[in-house]
């Protein structure tokens with residue numbers, strides 16, 4: 001049969017057994033599967049942890065906005081640096097209830113929570129007084145955290161206006177300064193024997209001169225924060241929210257440095273492109289008010 005077509009002997013190389021790829025053992029296959037499963041679960045775990053952290057942050061922000069956050073729940077960098085009270089008083093004048101939309105009242109109430117919270121963690125806190133509490137603002141505060149504001153410590157609430165401050169002693173009027181961006185006078189320092197009034201209003205700049213006119217009608221001094229002097233590169237209008245105005249005062253008392261106070265409080269993006277974040281609607285859930293994180297962030301944004 002030699003030489004016949006189709007009878008070609010194929011030479012199959014013989015691979016010695018020792019050179020053949022070793023079959024993975026059962027136990028190493030099991031180990032590899034376990035490793036793979038662990039890696040997949042790790043991603044899942046990280047995602048879960050991230051979500052839980054976000055949720056915790058959201059709850060904390062909501063409690064803070066309602067002035068309900070205990071100091072030991074604050075993250076380390078926000079904790080109180082204990083010091084003596086500054087002595088000066090800050091009044092938040094809530095006498096603009098009729099001028100605001102429901103949405104603006106909601107933002108204002110969140111800003112009041114932030115204001116109170118900032119004072120609680122301040123190194124040298126102010127004595128805090130809220131005047132002219134009434135109407136929609138009162139109703140909104142009543143609906144937040146079971147009227148948590150009524151349990152705020154070292155905060156006083158009056159239904160009367162700030163004029164009551166000097167009802168018994170007209171000399172006190174000389175020590176009251178209404179803060180407004182529309183004033184011709186610029187604040188140079190804060191004094192422990194003075195009272196600073198912040199307009200408790202959120203109007204997205206619809207109502208220019210509103211606080212200035214009110215202060216002038218009351219016959220009290222006015223002053224603007226020296227934002228333009230220290231932050232020449234700030235692109236947007238120099239009107240800040242109620243809580244930002246208050247936090248700037250708190251920071252100044254801590255540092256005696258306006259520039260540092262502005263940099264600490266005014267959002268960084270204001271120095272970049274002046275973008276204003278979009279407003280988010282507040283939501284309700286079966287009559288229970290739900291404050292979204294976006295709304296809380298909105299409450300922190302400026303009025304420009």
Ligand SMILES: C[S@@+](CC[C@H](N)C(=O)[O-])C[C@H]1O[C@@H](n2cnc3c(N)ncnc32)[C@H](O)[C@@H]1O
Pocket residue numbers: 178179180181182197198199200201202203204205206207208209210211212223224225226227238239240241242245303
């Ligand atoms: C949103 S602003 C109110 C703007 C309002 N249209 C007005 O007539 O002042 C809330 C409050 O923050 C304080 N505020 C904001 N920007 C300020 C600034 N640049 N200087 C002094 N106070 C300021 C004022 O007390 C002001 O009433």
